[in-house]
Amino acid sequence: MPTLEIEGRTFEVDEDGFLQDPDLWNEEVAKLFAKTEGIQELTDEHWKVVHYLRNYYLEFNIAPMIRKVCKDTGFKLKKIYELFPSGPAKGACKVAGLPKPTGCV
Amino acid sequence: MELHNLSKPQDLMNIDLNKTPETPWMDTPVNFRDGTYIYPAAGKNLKRLGLPNPREWSPTDEDWKLPDNWKEIIMKGLKERLDKYRSFRLFMDICVRCGACMDKCHFFIGSGDPKNMPVLRAELLRSVYRNDFTTLGKMLGRFAGARELTVDVLKEWFYYFFQCTECRRCSVFCPYGIDTAEVTMIGRELLNLVGLNINWVMEPVANCYRFGNHLGIPPHGVKDMWEFMVDDIENITGINVNLPINKKGAEILFVTPSGDYFADPGTYTCMGYLMLFHEIGLDYTWSTYASEGGNFGLFTSHEMIKRLNAKIYAEAKRLGVKWILGGECGHMWRVIHQYMETMNGPADFLEAPVSPITGTKFENAKQSKMVHIMEFTADLIKHGKLKLDPSRNRKVRATYHDSCNPARAAGLLEEPRYVIQNVCEDFFEMPENTIREQTFCCGGGAGLGNDENLEMRMRGAFPRANALRHVQDKHDVNRLLCMCAIDRATLTALTHYWAPDVSVGGIHELVANALVMDGEQERTEDLRGEPLNEEEEE
Numbered sequence: 001m002p003t004l005e006i007e008g009r010t011f012e013v014d015e016d017g018f019l020q021d022p023d024l025w026n027e028e029v030a031k032l033f034a035k036t037e038g039i040q041e042l043t044d045e046h047w048k049v050v051h052y053l054r055n056y057y058l059e060f061n062i063a064p065m066i067r068k069v070c071k072d073t074g075f076k077l078k079k080i081y082e083l084f085p086s087g088p089a090k091g092a093c094k095v096a097g098l099p100k101p102t103g104c105v
Numbered sequence: 106m107e108l109h110n111l112s113k114p115q116d117l118m119n120i121d122l123n124k125t126p127e128t129p130w131m132d133t134p135v136n137f138r139d140g141t142y143i144y145p146a147a148g149k150n151l152k153r154l155g156l157p158n159p160r161e162w163s164p165t166d167e168d169w170k171l172p173d174n175w176k177e178i179i180m181k182g183l184k185e186r187l188d189k190y191r192s193f194r195l196f197m198d199i200c201v202r203c204g205a206c207m208d209k210c211h212f213f214i215g216s217g218d219p220k221n222m223p224v225l226r227a228e229l230l231r232s233v234y235r236n237d238f239t240t241l242g243k244m245l246g247r248f249a250g251a252r253e254l255t256v257d258v259l260k261e262w263f264y265y266f267f268q269c270t271e272c273r274r275c276s277v278f279c280p281y282g283i284d285t286a287e288v289t290m291i292g293r294e295l296l297n298l299v300g301l302n303i304n305w306v307m308e309p310v311a312n313c314y315r316f317g318n319h320l321g322i323p324p325h326g327v328k329d330m331w332e333f334m335v336d337d338i339e340n341i342t343g344i345n346v347n348l349p350i351n352k353k354g355a356e357i358l359f360v361t362p363s364g365d366y367f368a369d370p371g372t373y374t375c376m377g378y379l380m381l382f383h384e385i386g387l388d389y390t391w392s393t394y395a396s397e398g399g400n401f402g403l404f405t406s407h408e409m410i411k412r413l414n415a416k417i418y419a420e421a422k423r424l425g426v427k428w429i430l431g432g433e434c435g436h437m438w439r440v441i442h443q444y445m446e447t448m449n450g451p452a453d454f455l456e457a458p459v460s461p462i463t464g465t466k467f468e469n470a471k472q473s474k475m476v477h478i479m480e481f482t483a484d485l486i487k488h489g490k491l492k493l494d495p496s497r498n499r500k501v502r503a504t505y506h507d508s509c510n511p512a513r514a515a516g517l518l519e520e521p522r523y524v525i526q527n528v529c530e531d532f533f534e535m536p537e538n539t540i541r542e543q544t545f546c547c548g549g550g551a552g553l554g555n556d557e558n559l560e561m562r563m564r565g566a567f568p569r570a571n572a573l574r575h576v577q578d579k580h581d582v583n584r585l586l587c588m589c590a591i592d593r594a595t596l597t598a599l600t601h602y603w604a605p606d607v608s609v610g611g612i613h614e615l616v617a618n619a620l621v622m623d624g625e626q627e628r629t630e631d632l633r634g635e636p637l638n639e640e641e642e643e
Contacts, residue, residue, distance in 0.1 A: 001161045015144045015557065060326035065367055068333050086107075103309040103319030104364030104371070104399055104554075104590035 006032040016090070018100045022057070025097030034095045037086055046083050046095075048073055053096035063089065063098050106140050106559040108602050117560070118567060120217035122208075130219060131232070131252055135261045137164045140560030143267050143553065146307035151300065153311040154409075158300025164263065169256070175299045176254055180237060182298045186291050187238065193291050196283045197234045200224065206275035206285065211546050212268055215564030220265050223275035223285040229261055230292050263301050266292040268561060270553055271404070272509035272546035289551075294406040302405070306552035309401040313413050317396045318363035324393035330366040331391065334376045341634070343626030346383035351424070352390035356461060358421045359389050361432025361478075362398045364590035365611075371593045373632040374433055374611030381482065381613065384622050385462050385490065389430065395420035398434035399590060404552040411448040414440055418452050421474075428458035429475040433611045435589030436550065438477060439514040445473045463488040477511070479588060482616060483520040486527050492621040495530050497628060497637055501584045501615065502531040504576045506569065506596065507544035508589035518542075521588055524612055528619040533580040539572035547587075549595030562595065563602050570603030577604050585609045 001020065004013045009032065012020040017036055019025060030050055034042050042050070052073050056064040066088050070077055077088070084091030089101065111117065126133055142164050151159035162170050172178065187194045206223040208214065213221040220226060228250070235242030235251035242251030252258065271286035279285075296302065309319035316323055322330070331348055339345050349355060361378065365371040382389055395417045402409030421429050431437060445452075455474035458467040465484045470476045485491050505525060511517040518541050525532055539545050547554075548565030576582040585596055585607050593609055600607040618631050631637055 014147070060323065060329055062320060062322045062326045062367075065330055065333060065372060066369060067337075067372065068330075071333075101320055101367070102305055102555075103312070103401070104362045105320065105368040105594050 004036070006035060014100060016100060018094055019097045020099075022097050022099065025054070029097060030095050033097070037084065037091050037095060039084070039095070042095075043083075045075070049075065049080060049083060049088075049092050050096045053092055053098060057096065057098050063093050063101060106556055108559065108563075108598060111140070111560055111563060111602070114603055117563060118215075122214075122217050124217070126219060130225060130228075131247070134257060135264045137264065139557075141268075141558065142264055142561075143303040143305060143555060143558050146300075146302040146304045150304065150307040150311040151302070154307070154314060156300070156302070156307075157298060160300065164260070169260070169301070171256070171259075171299050175259070178298050179254060179259070179295050182295050183234065184238075186294065187234070190287075190291070192284070192287060196227070196285075196288055197231050197238075199281050200227065200231065200283055201281070202228075203280065205278045205280060206283075209275045209278050211270075211272070211274070211548060211565045211568045212561070215548075215567040216561065220261070221268060226265050226269055227283070227285050227288040229258070229265055230288060233258065259296070259299075259301070262292055263296055266296065267303050267553065270509070270546045270548065270550035270565065272550060273513050274509070274543065274546065277513065277542050290403075290407075293404065297406055303552055305555040306401050306404045309399075310405055310409060310413065313397050313401065313416075317392075317394045317416060319397055319399055319401060320363045320367055322363060322367070322396065324396075327363075327366060327391075327393045327396050331379075334372060334379060337632075337634075338376055338380055341628065341630050341632065342380070342622055344380075344383070344622055344624060346379050348379065349390045351392055351394070353424050355388055355390035355424060356427050357387065357389040358395065358417075358424060358426040358429045359391055359432065360395050360398045360417055360429060360437075362434045362437070362590035363396060364399070364594060365432060366396075368594060370597070370608070370610045370614070370633075371590050373614040374593070376632050377611065377613030377615075377617035378432060378478070380617040380620060380622065381491075384620055385485065388461065390424060390426070392420050392424070398432055398437040400437060400440045401552060403436050403440055407444075407448075410440055410444055414445060415449050418449055421452070422454050427456040428470075429455070430478060430481060431475055432478050433588035433590070433613060435508040435510045435591055437510075438517070439510040441473050441475050442515045445475070460484055462490050477515065477517060477520070479511075479517055479520040479524060479612065482613070483523045486524060491616075493528055493616075493619045494621050495528050495619050497618045497631070498529045498615050499531075500631075500637075500639065501529055502533070502580060502582050503529050503584045503586050503615070504533050504535055504573065504582045505540070506535075506547070506573075506585055506587040506592060507540050508587055508592050509544060509546055509550060511588060512544050513542055517588075521586075521612055524616065525586060528612075528615045531580075533576045533582055535572040535576050539568065545569040545572065547589075547592045547595045547599060549598075550591050554591055554595040559598070562598065566595070566599040566603060569596075570599050573600070573604045573607060577607055583607055586612055586615070588612055
């Protein structure tokens with residue numbers, strides 16, 4: 001299992017750097033993972049997306065549809081890419097500690 | 106890996122197909138280069154499925170942590186399969202290495218790697234077969250094209266059997282009808298026996314086994330996604346469409362890939378199904394248990410195909426439906442047409458499918474009891490049951506990508522074209538040696554559609570993209586249509602890289618755009634929420 005070391009803390013991650021154990025996630029962890037995405041500071045707008053994803057995941061065991069993220073946060077897709085340069089699935093979901101989706105996607 | 110990390114398209118294609126390798130193929134070791142191989146299955150997924158040798162490992166490691174008796178396991182597995190599948194034994198014996206298949210593979214065309222010639226890909230396994238199972242091979246060894254199975258051979262199998270999308274284009278050109286995809290399938294089965302599998306296949310399989318779909322969406326999650334689409338449809342049409350879920354006693358069970366619920370642009374196609382079924386008043390149901398049309402068992406082993414396909418029929422029985430309607434999925438149709446009856450059949454608790462709207466008997470589906478939605482919709486249109494306004498798709502200049510399995514495994518060639526031409530005014534075919542039975546693969550089927558393999562995907566995508574560019578340049582084509590969820594995901598990367606400005610979508614998205622619904626408000630937006638007319642954009 002690959003590991004990722006950020007500021008002295010070590011996490012088990014998959015090959016693309018997604019956190020393996022979703023239960024380890026908290027806001028401190030989010031800040032550390034944001035750095036791996038090149039995001040130095042999480043603003044209120046970042047947190048709005050991250051908390052939305054996190055809560056959806058805890059309720060439904062899956063990331064929300066991207067269009068639903070846009071609708072429920074009020075951010076256009078372009079804005080989400082500005083906040084998370086790798087995009088909603090690979091960037092925002094990683095910061096929110098969600099696993100990577102697989103299948104016909 | 107991301108698209109922007111790749112070389113520019115013109116550099117990626119700077120390959121010399123005439124260059125001869127420096128060493129004979131048996132002496133050329135496999136090179137696990139980033140961007141061209143796939144991550145191994147996580148141990149947890151193998152444990153969930155009860156498959157052998159769960160562990161964490163990487164193809165770039167020297168030690169693959171194989172069981173001590175790995176060779177014995179593979180040889181025993183090979184013998185069993187030679188005895189069980191006559192086709193496989195035939196394919197091992199009959200090839201005369203004529204080379205007709207050589208340049209038919211999209212991965213060979215896009216990579217120039219000789220081991221991606223279908224003949225040589227099969228030879229990777231055939232050489233071991235000759236060595237241990239034929240007199241000539243036993244006597245003459247390498248002179249007879251035989252070689253011993255070693256760990257290096259196993260590594261080569263892993264790399265190249267997961268560099269084949271099982272699309273079967275090569276088999277169209279084989280004078281003996283050798284189905285190289287079946288060789289790949291057996292190759293993967295053998296690898297699975299010692300725990301050599303890829304995560305992009307095994308995680309969907311494990312999810313499907315536990316949750317009913319590849320993405321691992323639990324029932325309330327699936328429901329939430331469908332309800333979101335119902336809301337979107339109401340915004341666009343003013344109509345609150347029916348959403349029957351797990352409805353016992355419905356006439357028809359509808360099954361489609363979970364990619365259609367979850368990921369754009371498949372979601373627009375999924376909205377299309379909902380709108381069509383509402384408009385014709387179909388007595389049907391969605392299921393949160395049989396919530397996946399795809400079957401990644403097909404990319405694992407025959408046993409796994411059977412295990413996953415069983416759920417669709419178990420659910421049909423539980424709900425007491427008459428027959429099953431399947432959505433715009435690709436490889437599902439290979440499973441249903443080629444394997445269903447012998448694996449999970451007979452489905453004698455269901456009835457031979459009859460369209461409740463037109464009365465058409467689907468004779469071709471008498472055995473599987475499962476009808477493809479393109480047959481169903483083409484029949485509706487043919488009988489004049491749908492009111493269609495193709496001008497609502499006037500911004501779309503479409504071409505159609507035949508998905509490998511519906512085209513080559515199920516012969517669905519005319520139905521999609523008939524439907525497209527009834528809902529869209531501007532339709533242009535790609536060159537004839539790249540469509541229908543000769544269609545080129547998207548480059549990402551059979552479990553290869555992941556990001557870590559992106560360079561090889563884009564190489565394999567090149568022949569399809571080249572044909573697409575042709576109609577883009579000649580006819581200003583701006584939409585690549587397909588009826589497969591893997592396509593809808595992988596072709597999006599293909600167009601982004603090779604043919605920017607072409608979008609990808611399913612066919613029922615366009616059907617629903619054109620569908621004039623009873624009591625609808627004036628449509629100003631298409632299903633993507635974009636204005637119907639150019640002028641309205643300003």
